[in-house]
Amino acid sequence: MKSLEQYTTELRSFISGLQVASTNPENWPKLTIITPSYNQADFLERTILSVLNQNYPNLEYIIIDGGSTDHSVEVIKKYEKHLAYWVSEKDRGQVHAINKGLERATGKYIGFQNSDDVYFPGTFQRFGEAARQADSDIIYGDLFMISTTDEVIEILKTTSYSFTAQVLEGMQIHNQTLFFKNTLVKEFGKFDESYHFAFDYEFITRYTASPKTSVRKVEGLGGALRIHADAKSSNIAPLGKKEHAKIKELYISMIGSPSLNKLKYLWCRFRKIAYFIFKFDFKYISYRLSK
Numbered sequence: 001m002k003s004l005e006q007y008t009t010e011l012r013s014f015i016s017g018l019q020v021a022s023t024n025p026e027n028w029p030k031l032t033i034i035t036p037s038y039n040q041a042d043f044l045e046r047t048i049l050s051v052l053n054q055n056y057p058n059l060e061y062i063i064i065d066g067g068s069t070d071h072s073v074e075v076i077k078k079y080e081k082h083l084a085y086w087v088s089e090k091d092r093g094q095v096h097a098i099n100k101g102l103e104r105a106t107g108k109y110i111g112f113q114n115s116d117d118v119y120f121p122g123t124f125q126r127f128g129e130a131a132r133q134a135d136s137d138i139i140y141g142d143l144f145m146i147s148t149t150d151e152v153i154e155i156l157k158t159t160s161y162s163f164t165a166q167v168l169e170g171m172q173i174h175n176q177t178l179f180f181k182n183t184l185v186k187e188f189g190k191f192d193e194s195y196h197f198a199f200d201y202e203f204i205t206r207y208t209a210s211p212k213t214s215v216r217k218v219e220g221l222g223g224a225l226r227i228h229a230d231a232k233s234s235n236i237a238p239l240g241k242k243e244h245a246k247i248k249e250l251y252i253s254m255i256g257s258p259s260l261n262k263l264k265y266l267w268c269r270f271r272k273i274a275y276f277i278f279k280f281d282f283k284y285i286s287y288r289l290s291k
Contacts, residue, residue: 001283007120007144007152011224014121015049015150020082023057029131030058031124031179032084032107036097037076037115038066043226045075046150050118052082056128060084060107064097072115095199099190109139111179113223119176120144120221127179130218137184138207138215141177141222148228154291157284159275161215163208164255165268170244173215175200177222184213198243205251 002010033051037044051061063076065088073088080086085104091097098112109131113119123141130139138161145154158172159165166172178200184207191199192206207213255264276285 001155001281001287004152004155007155007221008150010121011118011146011152012150014053015046015118018049018079019053019055021055023055025058027132028056028058028128029109030060030107031056031127032060032062032101032105032110032182034098034101034105034110034112035061035063035115036066036094036101036112037063037068037072038094038097039068039070039072040115041068041070041072041075043116043148043228044072045078047113047115047118048075048079050120051113052079053121054119054124056124058107058128059124060105062086062101062104064091064101065089066091066093066097092193093196095191095193095195099193102185102190105182105185108182109179110182110185112175114175116226116228117176117224118146118150118226119223122220123177123222126218126220126222130216131179134214134216136214136216137181138173138204138213139179139218140173140215141218141220143174143177144221144224146224146226148226152224153227155221155284155287157276157281158217159272160217161208162268162271163205164264165271166205166208167248167251167255168261168265169268170248171201171204173204174223174225176225178204180207195243195247197240198247201244202247205247209251209254 035047061083063086065072067088067090076086127139142157144152146152161172188207191203195202208215
């Protein structure tokens with residue numbers, strides 16, 4: 001595992017300017033990326049660069065802006081020739097914006113990246129290779145946390161997916177690293193706008209409640225969650241807890257007898273430790289113990 005300083009240097013170089021090169025889309029599954037945006041001009045350009053600089057051969061990039069009053073539109077127009085579609089108009093918020101993007105998405109797989117977050121170098125390449133190796137419905141990777149100056153401040157590695165852990169512990173997959181099949185949207189519906197914070201937790205739980213949905217973890221950092229004072233996650237944590245509790249209540253009957261939930265919760269905790277031991281990832285175990 002690289003040091004946080006090495007990751008920081010790599011990320012800052014990656015989003016320092018446009019580095020688009022010509023690519024051949026043959027044999028790469030089409031990928032749609034949606035960015036919902038509203039008054040995040042200070043970070044939006046770095047989000048856009050983190051998508052375009054992946055140089056993914058078969059990319060459809062959609063930006064749905066909610067009628068920003070800062071210079072977001074100016075930033076979007078700077079890169080509009082690389083976009084499949086963009087709009088700036090009043091909407092009902094983040095979830096509605098993503099759903100508007102889903103209605104236009106034509107990719108086999110879809111991902112969404114918020115306008116203050118970024119993808120890490122090589123993410124789309126790893127996704128494409130994984131998608132060609134196995135036709136999984138959901139593919140995801142690891143997450144890192146960054147500051148307003150793109151400093152990598154923390155690494156959060158994930159384990160293989162468990163629906164039981166998803167219900168008992170909460171979100172097992174971070175949207176910053178997530179790619180899911182367009183067919184899942186058609187089968188199980190778009191994102192639920194009644195949730196303002198936990199909509200990603202809700203739709204992942206809803207999609208994976210079906211035993212038909214296959215989920216695959218790809219090793220490697222996929223995306224970054226930016227920590228800053230105006231971030232949505234920094235401001236509505238109490239609401240998020242209520243929404244998570246509501247979703248848990250909806251699905252907890254699907255994981256078996258309630259009398260065993262305490263044991264299952266302990267199993268979830270042990271499973272995380274065992275995962276990294278079996279991967280021989282002792283550097284990450286040491287890193288987490290030092291936090």
